[in-house]
Amino acid sequence: MRSRQNRRMRADRLVSLVLLLRQRGRLSATELARELEVSSRTVLRDVEALSAAGVPVYAERGRHGGFALLPGFRTDLTGLNHDEALALLIAGSRRGTPTIGLGSALASAMLKVVDALPESQRGAAADVAERLLVDPETDLLSRRLVADEVPDSVVAEVRRAVFAGHKLRIHYAAADQAPKWRTVDPIGLVTVRDQGYLLATRSGADRTYRLSRMVAAEELTEPAQRAARVDLARVWQERSTRFRTGGAQVAVLVRVDPARRDELVGTALAVRAEESDADGWLRLDVTFQDSRHAEWALWQLATDAEALTPQWLRTSLRDRAAAIATRYEGSSPHQSRTANASTSTSTSGSNR
Known part of the structure; x- marks a missing residue:
């Protein structure tokens, strides 16, 4: 092989x-x-x-x-019309492909796409593609969108097992746990916002594994126990729904500045209710994955949002803010030491 x-x-x-x-x-x-x-x-x-x-x-x-x-040499490639080639070039600008280890294959494919165009269309397609940017590395606030980093050796083994229909051994580190070896039956690969996931079953039970948490992987020769055909979009939707509605989720009642509403909703699992508040702010009943997720999401919004309930979340955010305020109260100890050192040096110099 x-x-x-x-x-x-x-x-x-x-x-x-x-x-x-x-x-x-x-x-x-x-x-x-x-x-x-x-x-x-x-x-x-x-x-x-x-x-x-x-x-x-x-x-x-x-x-x-x-x-x-030699001038005039041409490879035998299937021709594409202008719009077909442009669509492929735009798709090639998306950053999800490297997540599942296909970055070099994408680069090779783009060369073939451009070469397949007639000479008269080649330059025009490239010029038009330069006018479109899909999924840049940062947003308007210069926040870098960090993609999962997965070793090439790991993602290659995972991809081969998925495509060949073989069982897969993965050395996987679940959240806050040491890595453990598991043997799974791979179903498919999904990329969401530059994060790669393996959909699989283990002992017949549905499992979803994040590629970046795989320390090692090994394709086995034993056939995977899985259906011959799969509707991966439907499977992903079903698992996403179970994820949002199960587990130790946290419901939070939040007041938020309308300008930050989409940011709050983008981090929440679901919005259960929404209404306008008397002062023009919005009042949302949202759910988060767990307590840590809820605290993180509200902290990002600073004073543009207020958690009304539960009380433990208000207390946690207050304590964190108080700790930050204490840290920055008064002058920096480092600055004081630097100032003292400078004074000492100046005094020594004047005494010489």
Whole structure:
């Protein structure tokens, strides 16, 4: 299996190399190695393989030399019309693909999309794609949207098990617990806001695992116990509903500035009731996953929101605010020490 996979990976790399030369012209071995994420030696071997296969790639020596294709050479790729190619280019700008370990495959696919366009449309599609930005890394307040970081080796094993229909062993660290080995039957992969999840069953019971909490993974040869077909959107919706309505959830009555309403709703699991308050604020009955989630969400809104109930949440937020106020009361001890040190240095200098 590994040998077959390695051959497929090399074939994909050879196609990407040809497409890079077609679209960018002459490139050095170093530039190709950087684009393909391999060594320069591997690039040289790939170029030799392409030449042996009849692809007209040649080397130009000298300071500005590199590798290039004979003019007019074209790969045999299925053509796309302008809108189809644009849709794929926009989809390729989304950041969810690296979460499930397909970042390099996406880059290769985008090269093929651009190359499949007629010459007259290629530049226009690229120009139009530059005018659209989907899922940037930060929002308007410069808050960085952090994606899950999952080791490539882990996500590759998970993805292979999902696609092959094999059982999977994962070394998984649940929240506030040490990692444990578990054997599961994988169903599918879901990416939500740059967070990757594995939907699976374990001993017949539904389980949802966050990819970033997997320390290690191993595809097994034993077939997974799962249905031949799956409606992954429906399964995800069902599990999301159970998550929102089960467990030790916390109901909170909140007053919030209308300008921060969407931010509050975006962090809550559900909104059970909403009405206008007498002073123009909104009064919402919302639920959170647990007490820690509720406290975190209200703390983000600072003075633009007030938890009315439960009382323990009001007390917790008050105590946290009091601790912060105490910390910043008066001058900083560090500043005092710096000032004293500066005074001491000046005094010493005047005595000399």
